[in-house]
Amino acid sequence: xxxxxxxxxxxxxxxxxxxxxxxxxxxxxxxxxxxxxxxxxxxxxxxxxxxxxxxxxxxxxxxxxxxxxxxxxxxxxxxxxxxxxxxxxxxxxxxxxxxxxxxxxxxxxxxxxxxxxxxxxxxxxxxxxxxxxxxxxxxxxxxxxxxxxxxxxxxxxxxxxxxxxxxxxxxxxxxxxxxxxxxxxxxxxxxxxxxxxxxxxxxxxxxxxxxxxxxxxxx
Numbered sequence: 001x002x003x004x005x006x007x008x009x010x011x012x013x014x015x016x017x018x019x020x021x022x023x024x025x026x027x028x029x030x031x032x033x034x035x036x037x038x039x040x041x042x043x044x045x046x047x048x049x050x051x052x053x054x055x056x057x058x059x060x061x062x063x064x065x066x067x068x069x070x071x072x073x074x075x076x077x078x079x080x081x082x083x084x085x086x087x088x089x090x091x092x093x094x095x096x097x098x099x100x101x102x103x104x105x106x107x108x109x110x111x112x113x114x115x116x117x118x119x120x121x122x123x124x125x126x127x128x129x130x131x132x133x134x135x136x137x138x139x140x141x142x143x144x145x146x147x148x149x150x151x152x153x154x155x156x157x158x159x160x161x162x163x164x165x166x167x168x169x170x171x172x173x174x175x176x177x178x179x180x181x182x183x184x185x186x187x188x189x190x191x192x193x194x195x196x197x198x199x200x201x202x203x204x205x206x207x208x209x210x211x212x213x214x215x216x217x218x219x
Contacts, residue, residue, distance in 0.1 A: 106119045161193075
């Protein structure tokens, strides 16, 4: 029975995602939990606002790597299980489960009271690893919008919406493990959009925070 294998990889990915580097770095570098500063979000943008550019860059890289590591762990896990059992396993499903649960871990980290970040950087790591073409297109699209609007949320939301669209046009053979990833892309997009619900309200009201490279505390 294959279901327990998917549950196990989901748990592993969730635990990887739960390692919230923004919280760890803010406590180490600045001596505070950034969830108590600025926007209260445990993510790169809030690190930039409350701690500084260097800490934000490190946080961004490490959060992206969480997504990369989760995908490759899923692939390795699938090979190990296949070798032990001698039975074929749906490797693309393992990748999808890992991708979804590493984001959930980042958003609801078990190590930090289930209060984490929005999962954008980790999602980028997942996208680039599972399909580098989609990942790069979404990244460029997001960066252009961020540069034009000075709002990270606009680029993040647009990239989340673009992901399922691109999945329809770039065939399943283009993914790291061939398979049908459309439902997976919808789920990831939905998680990212849900995590930006406060930003969406501010965008509608016209008072969304704009990106600044000057460190400041928002209380």
